[in-house]
Amino acid sequence: MDLSLLLPLLVPAMPFAAFLILAIVPPIRRTGRGAGALSIAAIAVSFVAAVIVWHSGFIGEQTWGWIPADGGPIATVGVMVDPISNAMLVLVTLVSLLVQIYSLAYLGDERPGALGRYYTYQSLFVFSMLGLVLAPGFLQMFVFWELVGLCSYLLIGFWYDRPAAARAAVKAFWITKLGDLGFIIGIVLLWSATGTFEFSELFERAAANTLAVPGLAVIMFLIYLGAVGKSAQFPLHVWLPDAMEGPTPVSALIHAATMVTAGVFLVTRAEPLFALVPEVMAVIAWVGAFTALLAATMACVEGDIKRVLAYSTVSQLGYMMAAAGAGATPAGFLHLLTHGLFKALLFLAAGAVIHAVGTNDMFRMGGLFRAMPHTAIVFLIGTLALAGVPPLAGFYSKEAILGGVWEAHLTGPFLMLALTALLTAFYMFRAVFLTFFGRAHAGGHPHEAPWLMRGPLWLLAVLTVAAGIRLALSGAEAHEATPGWLPPFSVGLALFGFALALAMYQRGVIDPARVARALAPLDYLARRRYGLDALYAGLYRGFILGFSRLIGWIDRYFVDGILNALTALTLRAGDGLRRMQTGRAQDYVYGVAFGVLLLFVWAQLWRR
Amino acid sequence: MIGLSSYLVLAALVFSIGLFGVLTRRNAVGILLGIELMLNAVNINLVAFARFHGDLTGLIFTLFTIAITVVEVAVGLAIVIAIFRVRRTVDADRLDLLRG
Numbered sequence: 001m002d003l004s005l006l007l008p009l010l011v012p013a014m015p016f017a018a019f020l021i022l023a024i025v026p027p028i029r030r031t032g033r034g035a036g037a038l039s040i041a042a043i044a045v046s047f048v049a050a051v052i053v054w055h056s057g058f059i060g061e062q063t064w065g066w067i068p069a070d071g072g073p074i075a076t077v078g079v080m081v082d083p084i085s086n087a088m089l090v091l092v093t094l095v096s097l098l099v100q101i102y103s104l105a106y107l108g109d110e111r112p113g114a115l116g117r118y119y120t121y122q123s124l125f126v127f128s129m130l131g132l133v134l135a136p137g138f139l140q141m142f143v144f145w146e147l148v149g150l151c152s153y154l155l156i157g158f159w160y161d162r163p164a165a166a167r168a169a170v171k172a173f174w175i176t177k178l179g180d181l182g183f184i185i186g187i188v189l190l191w192s193a194t195g196t197f198e199f200s201e202l203f204e205r206a207a208a209n210t211l212a213v214p215g216l217a218v219i220m221f222l223i224y225l226g227a228v229g230k231s232a233q234f235p236l237h238v239w240l241p242d243a244m245e246g247p248t249p250v251s252a253l254i255h256a257a258t259m260v261t262a263g264v265f266l267v268t269r270a271e272p273l274f275a276l277v278p279e280v281m282a283v284i285a286w287v288g289a290f291t292a293l294l295a296a297t298m299a300c301v302e303g304d305i306k307r308v309l310a311y312s313t314v315s316q317l318g319y320m321m322a323a324a325g326a327g328a329t330p331a332g333f334l335h336l337l338t339h340g341l342f343k344a345l346l347f348l349a350a351g352a353v354i355h356a357v358g359t360n361d362m363f364r365m366g367g368l369f370r371a372m373p374h375t376a377i378v379f380l381i382g383t384l385a386l387a388g389v390p391p392l393a394g395f396y397s398k399e400a401i402l403g404g405v406w407e408a409h410l411t412g413p414f415l416m417l418a419l420t421a422l423l424t425a426f427y428m429f430r431a432v433f434l435t436f437f438g439r440a441h442a443g444g445h446p447h448e449a450p451w452l453m454r455g456p457l458w459l460l461a462v463l464t465v466a467a468g469i470r471l472a473l474s475g476a477e478a479h480e481a482t483p484g485w486l487p488p489f490s491v492g493l494a495l496f497g498f499a500l501a502l503a504m505y506q507r508g509v510i511d512p513a514r515v516a517r518a519l520a521p522l523d524y525l526a527r528r529r530y531g532l533d534a535l536y537a538g539l540y541r542g543f544i545l546g547f548s549r550l551i552g553w554i555d556r557y558f559v560d561g562i563l564n565a566l567t568a569l570t571l572r573a574g575d576g577l578r579r580m581q582t583g584r585a586q587d588y589v590y591g592v593a594f595g596v597l598l599l600f601v602w603a604q605l606w607r608r
Numbered sequence: 609m610i611g612l613s614s615y616l617v618l619a620a621l622v623f624s625i626g627l628f629g630v631l632t633r634r635n636a637v638g639i640l641l642g643i644e645l646m647l648n649a650v651n652i653n654l655v656a657f658a659r660f661h662g663d664l665t666g667l668i669f670t671l672f673t674i675a676i677t678v679v680e681v682a683v684g685l686a687i688v689i690a691i692f693r694v695r696r697t698v699d700a701d702r703l704d705l706l707r708g
Contacts, residue, residue, distance in 0.1 A: 583704030586631055
């Protein structure tokens, strides 16, 4: 094989080795911090390898046969290295590395066994995510897709003795499975139509216009369903806010920066295929924009700082999907990368706040700027980036998305996304003002987080700024297609949102309660999450439990009934036949004699 | 001249009487007697066929049968006595240890 592919292979191999060691050798796992150090060392090597791969701009593909068949293997495994996967490799390993270092302090109070378990799952997750990113075909992607889903489930339910966490883990698992069902059906349909899972072959045929598959739109829509579940698009977004029951570093890594972006990555990766079906692209754009707006409104009324960030993640994922649907895949992917940086930053900063205050409720925080200036400043940087203030990273990617959607003449989604940009600035600054400014509500003495947590925060903050500056320097020629009025427009939206939050939550010029009364129906709906959670719960209770009860009844009384009747019959028959055995020799002789007589009669009458 | 069929009918009658005895007698000794009758019916057949076919094999075979019959009765009676010693009865209806 090609030796230059060893480096990309090393990237997922290191966390996998760490996972194997931690999983197989319990004494190492039970050391807790030792397990953490091992996992961090592995991911650090991965990160260095990923940076080298990314820096060298290496492109290549290597596959090995997996499922053998007569005419060559049905499916292959391997690695596919191209600019998209290179960028993802760096993002995933970077955020994982920082999150794992941060976790050492954040979860320092856990029992060593639990901490070891945490790092085992973390290593498995990083391996799975890297395998997903490097997948050269749909099938391998699906396998790793499910693996990251499993890790998400395990890590959301890390505190499995909390009923809420256990419930949230199951909910996340099942709701994403709903989308995955479509994904695998789509993959298999595509395979039966084209005979291959490989991206490169599919893309070649798509480029040569020889991918004339009947019902390609349906197939691509089914594959898109997988992305809907994973990337928390409407109507399957309900699991992501609940996933915040997991530890905050998990939320930062899995439910903000990496796993939830797998859906966007899928659409980006399969972009040549999606480009063949404009109707599905339109659906992706509309659903993405709608998700962005819906989640943004819910974030505006949420009081839990992590849930605000969770809705914000849903909203930004909607942004990325809208960009992908509008054909502006590079813009969506750029937003994926920048969002990964600053959303991880925001989550980790929020984690530091929660660690210090001991509550998630923003209305019980306040005035924390004085107590924890480092955290406040990095949170502010993340907020500015998310709100889209130049020259931070979020501004350029968001502007590129808005420009792409505008260029695609999708006026409806464009308006929704613009409104979302306004709301984004509003709810993020609302969070900032409620948490770090105003009167202090928290009891006790909030303190700054230890350096083990502050280090990753600062690094992410610096990277957010650096990425923004780099984009500012290179962005001029890249986005010449966007109309000239767009940058001032989007900055204006962000500033308006900021001003609104300032007026409502800092200066007290506008009473939030009066605004809520003025928009009573919207407020009512947003606070109840538009009834979607209730709808799912109702569906679950009414439909699935009802169906299960029906099946249970059939099993108990019909299936078991048949078996019970059969056994009873056998017993009866045996009991009856038992009486034939009288134990008297004469009766047996009588039987033999009678049988011989019958044989004679038969021979005489029929056997002439 | 008495034909072969007459001998065969006689043998069949004796065999049937013996079988009836075996099936209906309650006394183990009676059952043994029934078996004797059935065996002798066979002997009649053998002798009759030997006579009418002019083949001495049947007669020789009959001698063997008679000897074996005697042995059989000896063994059978020994079993009956052994059963009587254990069960204090030779009533065939009560010898039903193998009843299901």
